[in-house]
Amino acid sequence: MLINLSNIKKVYPGSKDPVIEGLNLAIKEGSFTVLLGPSGCGKTTLLRMIAGLESVTGGSISLEGENITNMEPGDRNLAMVFQNYAIYPHMTVKGNIEFGLKNYQMTKQQREERIKLVMELTGLTGFENRMPNQLSGGQRQRVALARAISKSPKAFLMDEPLSNLDAKLRNQMRSELIQLYNKMGTTFIYVTHDQTEALTMATDIVVMKDGKIMQYDTPENVYSNPANVFVAQFIGDPGMDVFQTTDDQFIGFKPRALTTEPVAEGVSFDANLLTTEYLGYDYQMTFEVPGKGTLVMRNKKKMTSGEAYRLSVPLEDLYYFDRDQNRCEPFPITGLKEVFHADK
Amino acid sequence: MQISDRFEVKKHGGFYKFFNKLMKNAYILIAPAMITCLALTIFPMCFAVYLGFHKWDPISGRKKLVWFDNFRYLFQSEDFIKVIGNTLLFMFFIVFVGLLIKLLIGIFLNKRTPLHNFTQTVIFTPHIVASVSVAIIFMGMMAPKSGLFNTVLSTFGLPTSNWYLGADSAMASVIMVSIWQSTGYGVLLIIAGLRGIPDYIYEAARLDRSKPINTFFKITIPLLSPTLLYLLITTVCSAFTSFDVIKMMTDGGPDNATNLIAYYVYQQGMMFNQYGRAMAAAVILLIFTATLSAINFFALDRKVYYQ
Numbered sequence: 343m344l345i346n347l348s349n350i351k352k353v354y355p356g357s358k359d360p361v362i363e364g365l366n367l368a369i370k371e372g373s374f375t376v377l378l379g380p381s382g383c384g385k386t387t388l389l390r391m392i393a394g395l396e397s398v399t400g401g402s403i404s405l406e407g408e409n410i411t412n413m414e415p416g417d418r419n420l421a422m423v424f425q426n427y428a429i430y431p432h433m434t435v436k437g438n439i440e441f442g443l444k445n446y447q448m449t450k451q452q453r454e455e456r457i458k459l460v461m462e463l464t465g466l467t468g469f470e471n472r473m474p475n476q477l478s479g480g481q482r483q484r485v486a487l488a489r490a491i492s493k494s495p496k497a498f499l500m501d502e503p504l505s506n507l508d509a510k511l512r513n514q515m516r517s518e519l520i521q522l523y524n525k526m527g528t529t530f531i532y533v534t535h536d537q538t539e540a541l542t543m544a545t546d547i548v549v550m551k552d553g554k555i556m557q558y559d560t561p562e563n564v565y566s567n568p569a570n571v572f573v574a575q576f577i578g579d580p581g582m583d584v585f586q587t588t589d590d591q592f593i594g595f596k597p598r599a600l601t602t603e604p605v606a607e608g609v610s611f612d613a614n615l616l617t618t619e620y621l622g623y624d625y626q627m628t629f630e631v632p633g634k635g636t637l638v639m640r641n642k643k644k645m646t647s648g649e650a651y652r653l654s655v656p657l658e659d660l661y662y663f664d665r666d667q668n669r670c671e672p673f674p675i676t677g678l679k680e681v682f683h684a685d686k
Numbered sequence: 687m688q689i690s691d692r693f694e695v696k697k698h699g700g701f702y703k704f705f706n707k708l709m710k711n712a713y714i715l716i717a718p719a720m721i722t723c724l725a726l727t728i729f730p731m732c733f734a735v736y737l738g739f740h741k742w743d744p745i746s747g748r749k750k751l752v753w754f755d756n757f758r759y760l761f762q763s764e765d766f767i768k769v770i771g772n773t774l775l776f777m778f779f780i781v782f783v784g785l786l787i788k789l790l791i792g793i794f795l796n797k798r799t800p801l802h803n804f805t806q807t808v809i810f811t812p813h814i815v816a817s818v819s820v821a822i823i824f825m826g827m828m829a830p831k832s833g834l835f836n837t838v839l840s841t842f843g844l845p846t847s848n849w850y851l852g853a854d855s856a857m858a859s860v861i862m863v864s865i866w867q868s869t870g871y872g873v874l875l876i877i878a879g880l881r882g883i884p885d886y887i888y889e890a891a892r893l894d895r896s897k898p899i900n901t902f903f904k905i906t907i908p909l910l911s912p913t914l915l916y917l918l919i920t921t922v923c924s925a926f927t928s929f930d931v932i933k934m935m936t937d938g939g940p941d942n943a944t945n946l947i948a949y950y951v952y953q954q955g956m957m958f959n960q961y962g963r964a965m966a967a968a969v970i971l972l973i974f975t976a977t978l979s980a981i982n983f984f985a986l987d988r989k990v991y992y993q
């Protein structure tokens with residue numbers, strides 16, 4: 343384990359309620375760990391505590407077995423890439439990188455070599471003497487990356503580093519980050535609320551909600567084996583439809599598992615089609631299940647709005663959750679009470 | 687062809703041609719502002735230069751061109767040389783010591799607690815109080831026999847001073863009052879400048895292992911430089927034109943110890959009726975301020991970082 347968080351608690355000064363409480367997390371060496379969760383769940387807070395920029399109210403953090411809970415940020419050997427890059431606006435690209443290196447025991451020549459190396463690695467060669475206001479958003483992002491890499495840290499901490507870029511550039515930078523990760527093999531701890539980013543980049547995903555970890559698993563498991571109703575509904579585009587059964591347990595299924603064909607074994611119910619949206623690859627239909635709520639279906643076939651359908655889900659596509667909304671063994675379904683969809 | 691013919695303004699000649707040509711000239715558009723500026727600043731300035739070359743008695747209206755006589759007089763006068771020296775000394779303290787004090791107070795007060803906010807407001811008030819009142823208050827406090835300063839000093843068994851009445855302490859007293867009066871405004875600007883530097887820049891510096899002192903000189907000062915430059919230029923100018931505190935407290939005395947160039951201009955003109963000499967001194971003052979501002983501006987502009 344590279345980083346160990348144990349029983350972490352965070353209360354911001356001036357507020358009574360903890361943002362994070364009793365959180366335990368072990369981040370594996372060499373992993374690309376993504377902290378994923380809805381806005382306000384405490385991802386940034388957690389990352390900043392690891393970086394040392396935010397004090398820890400309770401619990402401890404260790405790095406390679408050494409307790410770093412109260413260590414100065416600069417002494418932790420971690421590098422951070424901020425959402426807004428946080429590059430020094432009055433220094434050249436080179437100056438931005440050198441500023442940090444000067445505080446490490448390095449000769450001028452070592453610094454020059456290091457700068458040359460990271461410039462090449464981030465594709466910034468030739469931009470050394472530019473000022474930040476002469477750079478595009480993507481280039482500034484690279485400067486922030488170059489600055490982080492130059493210190494050869496034990497881990498990179500990144501807080502939504504791509505969120506200020508346009509869609510195309512974001513895709514490009516995403517793939518460059520993956521390449522960087524593969525090349526360097528250093529641990530990445532990456533915060534995002536974008537599940538596509540999480541699923542495509544991560545080796546491990548930490549799904550968070552209200553300062554608690556809901557699931558810590560591989561992207562595949564988080565997607566196909568959600569540990570609870572929250573993860574089931576949060577992951578996937580769109581997330582699962584979930585029915586509450588008449589004895590207050592839950593069953594869920596992916597919107598793509600819904601079918602208008604009769605199934606041999608499974609659940610079936612009547613629903614009225616409210617809207618049909620064309621999404622390119624397929625259609626998204628929103629149904630109303632009379633008296634129970636709305637759910638979403640994905641299908642390649644276009645369906646006409648305003649009509650009634652009988653929808654079914656095959657038994658093997660059903661997910662079962664107990665009364666506490668945690669994943670459980672299959673149980674006999676007593677009847678359907680209410681339907682939840684994450685978007686609602 | 688036809689269409690362009692129809693819209694060809696030149697063919698109409700006359701007013702359209704004139705109007706269009708006129709409107710292409712940007713100077714026409716800023717003319718109202720220019721004329722005001724000319725009437726209110728450039729004209730008096732030229733008039734001062736003009737008078738500087740004359741011997742003029744406004745009461746009788748007699749005026750005689752004397753060329754450089756007034757300037758020659760000034761540079762041969764020991765008093766005037768002393769005045770220049772005084773002014774430079776005064777400026778040095780107001781600018782450098784004053785700026786340092788503003789910077790230190792600004793940094794100290796740049797916190798968002800209610801107490802700091804209150805102090806910020808309080809420290810700004812001297813700026814909105816008339817200099818005359820400030821001078822009177824300080825004259826009361828600096829009174830040698832019964833003033834607050836000497837009372838406090840003697841209570842602690844420390845040596846007392848004649849403050850603005852003593853030949854060797856008058857300049858220091860005047861400097862003190864001037865700095866005190868201008869501090870609030872400067873502090874306010876510096877706090878605004880400091881608030882303009884985002885927190886994440888400091889966080890990045892912490893992650894870069896930068897020590898507080900290093901961060902201060904390499905991050906804070908450069909990012910504050912536009913504010914500092916503005917304060918530097920305005921303080922230099924205000925130091926050179928400082929008048930009311932001197933007029934109130936010392937009348938340039940004792941023995942010209944606190945006579946500054948702006949007060950000297952007033953003295954020559956209004957008290958000795960030497961308008962020509964007064965204007966010659968004013969021209970020298972103008973040359974001083976203009977040169978220093980230009981040096982400040984061009985030398986520092988390169989080093990100043992504007993966001």
Ligand SMILES: Nc1ncnc2c1ncn2[C@@H]1O[C@H](COP(=O)(O)OP(=O)(O)OP(=O)(O)O)[C@@H](O)[C@H]1O
Pocket residue numbers: 354355357361379380381382383384385386387388534535
């Ligand atoms: N400086 C602060 N003082 C007080 N409360 C704060 C502070 N910073 C964050 N919070 C609160 O802590 C909670 C978690 O915030 P945090 O920024 O960690 O969320 P996040 O998961 O990063 O969200 P997002 O995806 O929107 O960035 C929020 O409820 C927020 O209001």
Ligand SMILES: [Mg+2]
Pocket residue numbers: 385386387501
């Ligand atoms: Mg955040």
